[in-house]
Amino acid sequence: MNKIVSLICGIVFGIGLVISEMINPEKVLGFLNIFREWDPSLAFVMIGGLIISIPTFHLFKNKNKPLFSSNFSIPTNKEIDKKLIVGSVFFGAGWGLIGLCPGPAITSIALLNMSSVIFVISMFVGFYIASKAT
Amino acid sequence: MNIVNFTPVSALTGGLLIGLSVALFFILNGRMIGISGIASNFLVSKNNRIENLFFLVGLILGPLIYNIISNKEINISISNSLILLIAGGVLVGFGTRLSSGCTSGHGISGISRFSLRSIIATITFMIVGILTVFITGML
Numbered sequence: 001m002n003k004i005v006s007l008i009c010g011i012v013f014g015i016g017l018v019i020s021e022m023i024n025p026e027k028v029l030g031f032l033n034i035f036r037e038w039d040p041s042l043a044f045v046m047i048g049g050l051i052i053s054i055p056t057f058h059l060f061k062n063k064n065k066p067l068f069s070s071n072f073s074i075p076t077n078k079e080i081d082k083k084l085i086v087g088s089v090f091f092g093a094g095w096g097l098i099g100l101c102p103g104p105a106i107t108s109i110a111l112l113n114m115s116s117v118i119f120v121i122s123m124f125v126g127f128y129i130a131s132k133a134t
Numbered sequence: 135m136n137i138v139n140f141t142p143v144s145a146l147t148g149g150l151l152i153g154l155s156v157a158l159f160f161i162l163n164g165r166m167i168g169i170s171g172i173a174s175n176f177l178v179s180k181n182n183r184i185e186n187l188f189f190l191v192g193l194i195l196g197p198l199i200y201n202i203i204s205n206k207e208i209n210i211s212i213s214n215s216l217i218l219l220i221a222g223g224v225l226v227g228f229g230t231r232l233s234s235g236c237t238s239g240h241g242i243s244g245i246s247r248f249s250l251r252s253i254i255a256t257i258t259f260m261i262v263g264i265l266t267v268f269i270t271g272m273l
Contacts, residue, residue: 014196020148048149126227
């Protein structure tokens with residue numbers, strides 16, 4: 001059952017990225033371009049997401065278990081360390097360079113855009129390097 | 135600064151769907167969505183590998199299903215050179231794995247938990263993203 005849930009959640013998430021236009025790098029770069037011509041739209045994507053996810057998390061986190069799994073797995077790492085900051089700096093640089101982050105990049109494979117396929121392959125190389133380096 | 139291309143309604147609608155996906159995944163499967171985590175764990179970890187694969191397949195089906203339902207074409211444009219695409223992809227992959235999260239994992243799931251780690255990560259990648267766009271815009 002939780003594989004079906006994964007598939008459906010992936011589809012809903014992917015459609016959300018399409019409707020919000022977060023899948024379009026031009027839109028993302030417009031959002032990050034606050035010093036020139038700023039497109040604030042993507043702030044509303046975050047607001048929309050948080051309006052639902054904040055209450056859901058706090059309502060359910062103390063429940064015994066999720067419906068289709070034996071326990072909740074919630075990240076426990078609280079450390080503000082160099083890895084967190086350096087990683088976020090690298091991510092921000094790559095995001096600002098192309099306008100793609102992991103979700104929209106993978107979703108955009110559906111459009112058979114050669115550039116996004118190259119980006120995704122490179123991203124997986126980056127995952128691999130980081131997993132070996134840490 | 136000028137405000138351009140502002141589309142708050144579609145952005146909010148898409149955001150609500152993303153929030154719905156995060157909420158369902160948590161209530162039903164017990165996990166907080168972070169796409170970089172799902173994708174990189176699919177690559178390097180045996181834990182939940184099939185579940186992670188199904189999520190990634192779902193992501194890719196999203197635009198196709200949207201296209202069938204709405205009959206609207208989805209257009210994106212990426213005009214970067216090959217070298218920049220590779221550099222950007224590696225930076226995003228390496229960085230999100232190192233910091234354990236991306237726009238979804240830190241920006242939505244982490245902030246939902248009021249995690250200080252995620253709030254700091256989100257502020258950091260936003261500022262660096264803004265600076266990167268500012269600098270590349272001058273070149």
